[in-house]
Amino acid sequence: MSQGSSFVFFRGFAWKALSLILLFYTFYQGFNGTVPEMPILHQTIRNLYFHVTMWMAMLVLLLSNAIYGIRFLSSGNLDLDLKADECAKSGMIFGIAGLVTGMIWANYTWGAPWVNDPQLNGTAASLLIYAAYFVLRNAISESSKRAKLAAVYSIFAFVMMFVFIMVIPKLSDSLHPGKGGNPGFNKYDLDSNMRMVFYPAVIGWTLLGAWFTELRIRIRRIEQKIELNA
Amino acid sequence: MNSGLSRLLSVFAYEFRTEFRNKESISGILVYALASIFITWLCFLQSPGTQAWTGLYWIILLFAATNAAGRSFIRESRGLQLFHYMLFRPGEVILAKSLFNFLLLFALGLLNLCCFTLMFGGKEGTLNELLLLTLLGAFGLSAVLTLVSSIVSKAYGNASLAAVLGFPLLFPVLLILVKSTLALLEGGQSPNWLMLVALDALLLALSYILFPYLWRE
Numbered sequence: 446m447s448q449g450s451s452f453v454f455f456r457g458f459a460w461k462a463l464s465l466i467l468l469f470y471t472f473y474q475g476f477n478g479t480v481p482e483m484p485i486l487h488q489t490i491r492n493l494y495f496h497v498t499m500w501m502a503m504l505v506l507l508l509s510n511a512i513y514g515i516r517f518l519s520s521g522n523l524d525l526d527l528k529a530d531e532c533a534k535s536g537m538i539f540g541i542a543g544l545v546t547g548m549i550w551a552n553y554t555w556g557a558p559w560v561n562d563p564q565l566n567g568t569a570a571s572l573l574i575y576a577a578y579f580v581l582r583n584a585i586s587e588s589s590k591r592a593k594l595a596a597v598y599s600i601f602a603f604v605m606m607f608v609f610i611m612v613i614p615k616l617s618d619s620l621h622p623g624k625g626g627n628p629g630f631n632k633y634d635l636d637s638n639m640r641m642v643f644y645p646a647v648i649g650w651t652l653l654g655a656w657f658t659e660l661r662i663r664i665r666r667i668e669q670k671i672e673l674n675a
Numbered sequence: 676m677n678s679g680l681s682r683l684l685s686v687f688a689y690e691f692r693t694e695f696r697n698k699e700s701i702s703g704i705l706v707y708a709l710a711s712i713f714i715t716w717l718c719f720l721q722s723p724g725t726q727a728w729t730g731l732y733w734i735i736l737l738f739a740a741t742n743a744a745g746r747s748f749i750r751e752s753r754g755l756q757l758f759h760y761m762l763f764r765p766g767e768v769i770l771a772k773s774l775f776n777f778l779l780l781f782a783l784g785l786l787n788l789c790c791f792t793l794m795f796g797g798k799e800g801t802l803n804e805l806l807l808l809t810l811l812g813a814f815g816l817s818a819v820l821t822l823v824s825s826i827v828s829k830a831y832g833n834a835s836l837a838a839v840l841g842f843p844l845l846f847p848v849l850l851i852l853v854k855s856t857l858a859l860l861e862g863g864q865s866p867n868w869l870m871l872v873a874l875d876a877l878l879l880a881l882s883y884i885l886f887p888y889l890w891r892e
Contacts, residue, residue, distance in 0.1 A: 518888050566850075574843040581840055585830045594826050597885045601822070601844055604881060608847040608874065 461656050467649030471498075474642040481639070492550045493639065494646040499543030500568075501647045502654040506536035507575070509658075511603035514596035524666075526592035529599060530582065531661045533575055535654050540572050567610035574602045682763055686771035690747070694779070700750075708739040708783055712790045722795045729856045732791055733849060736812065737842070739783050744776040744820035745837030748828035756828075765887040769821065773879065776817035784809035804859050808852060808866060815848040815875045822882035825889050848874055 454460055475494045513529035516522075547565070548558040559565070581598050585591035694701055715723075715731050723731070748756075759768060788809055791797070797805070823841040830836065851874065855866035 570843070570846045574846070577840050577843045580836075581826070581830065584832055584836060590829065593888060594829055597822075597888055598826060598840065600885060601819075601881055604877070605844050605847055608877070609850070613847060613850060 455655070455659075460652055464649050464652035464656055467645045468653060471642060471646040471649055475646075478642055479638055489550055489553050490639075492546060494642055496543060496546040496550055498643075498646045498650040499539050499546060502650045503536050503539040503543060503571075505651050506532050506539060506654050506658065507571075507603060507606065510536060511600050514599040514603075517592055517596045518600075521589075523588060523592055526588075526596065527665055527669075528658075528662055529596065531658050531665065533578060533599065535658045535661065537572065537575055537579075538657075539650075539654055540568065540575070544568055544572070563614035564610070567606075567614060570609045571606045574606050578602055679764070679767060683767045683771045683774075686759075686763060686768055687775055690772060690775040693750075694775070700746075704739065704743045704779075704783065705786070707742055708735065708786060709790070711735045711738060712787065712794070716794050719795070725857065725860045728791065728795055729853055729860060732787065732856070733812070733853055736780075736784055736787050736809075737816070737845065737849065739787070740780045740813070740816045740820060741838050741841055742834065743779055743783060744817050745824050745827070745834050745841060747772050747776055747821055748824040749832075749834065749837070751828070760890065765890040766883060768890070769825075769883055769886040773817050773821045773882065776821050777814050780813035780817050781810055784813050798860050801859055801863070804866065805856070807868075808855060808859070808871075811868075811871045811875055812848070812852045815852075815871075815878050816845065818875065818878040818882050819844050819848070822886060822889075825886060829889055848878065 471494050475491050478491075480488065480490050510529050510532040513525050513532060517525040517529060547568070551560060551565075552558045578595065578598055582591055582595050585594060712735060715735065719727070722728070751759075785806075788805060792802070820837070820841050823837055823844065826840060827833075827837045848871075851867075851871060855871070858864040859866060
């Protein structure tokens with residue numbers, strides 16, 4: 446990303462500083478800020494800043510993966526494939542982090558770490574979809590062919606994941622807020638204190654994901670250079 | 676358009692001839708499906724209840740479909756693909772192959788439905804809906820598996836790679852099919868046809884748009 450990025454925002458280090466500031470703010474408010482008193486949830490509502498935000502960061506990273514896939518197919522530039530690969534990898538890491546934070550939360554509020562819930566099924570499905578993406582990548586040794594097949598698969602995969610986690614849960618009951626008679630997010634989303642932490646937290650975690658991905662991309666580029674010179 | 680359609684039909688006719696010339700491949704698919712159904716029968720020896728009926732019905736169809744449609748590009752030689760590349764446009768090839776696989780999977784689905792109704796019993800007055808669900812399911816499965824088969828053939832993979840890549844992409848369509856079947860068998864609720872048709876159209880459109888990129892490889 447850094448010098449090669451098409452977005453001015455990602456040049457320089459200001460966005461990295463912003464990420465750190467927002468995350469410090471998130472952690473400070475997450476442990477010390479005031480939260481509304483809710484039945485069942487009680488103090489676990491603080492996990493909102495550390496669980497839901499993982500999904501947001503994951504979705505942004507996986508969307509970037511699909512966009513890099515489309516851009517690779519139209520240009521054939523292998524560097525875009527490298528970016529797509531790293532976006533998917535960090536997307537998976539955030540996905541797993543979201544799953545773990547969710548399981549801890551579920552254990553205290555719903556009584557079990559793994560329950561039948563469309564949102565949870567959607568997560569397991571997206572992790573499996575992207576696991577298959579990595580299986581495909583590992584099955585091909587020729588880099589230009591791998592890039593092309595992976596790009597095609599990733600576009601299909603992103604659309605299917607979107608259908609699975611965004612469209613289908615709307616049609617069925619869920620334990621998650623706002624569905625199947627559960628108290629909606631709006632109820633505490635309206636609490637302006639929490640909103641003032643939640644949105645910065647989403648941006649902070651997403652930027653951290655981008656930072657993480659950028660570092661990995663730069664390592665991979667250096668590795669490629671060393672390989673070429675050797 | 677007219678010549679495009681006739682070329683599409685000639686790819687279709689070619690698919691049809693190769694499949695039926697090679698008797699052991701079509702009979703292999705049939706035996707695979709029948710043996711899986713028989714194993715299910717041995718497991719229960721009676722009607723297994725609605726939930727298990729639905730799950731087993733779609734899982735057997737999914738496995739048989741992956742076996743049948745997953746091979747559609749893998750069985751072709753490199754030279755033959757090059758020959759097709761010179762003669763046809765990518766859109767014609769993917770549509771013709773998907774159409775052929777759709778008919779093949781629908782035939783498998785009919786076999787599956789007949790055996791299930793005979794062995795495990797059905798529910799009165801749901802046969803038409805089940806037929807239509809099987810038809811739409813075969814359509815979605817064939818759209819995804821035909822594209823996946825093309826990816827796998829370019830990766831020099833085998834049928835098990837087709838299953839690994841195909842199953843995750845089929846999660847949404849299978850989930851809707853299973854939920855619709857359950858709602859139909861348990862409460863007599865009519866499925867959400869619009870949703871299924873829209874998803875099938877999305878799957879076919881995606882494989883139609885993405886196939887040309889694989890084709891050149």
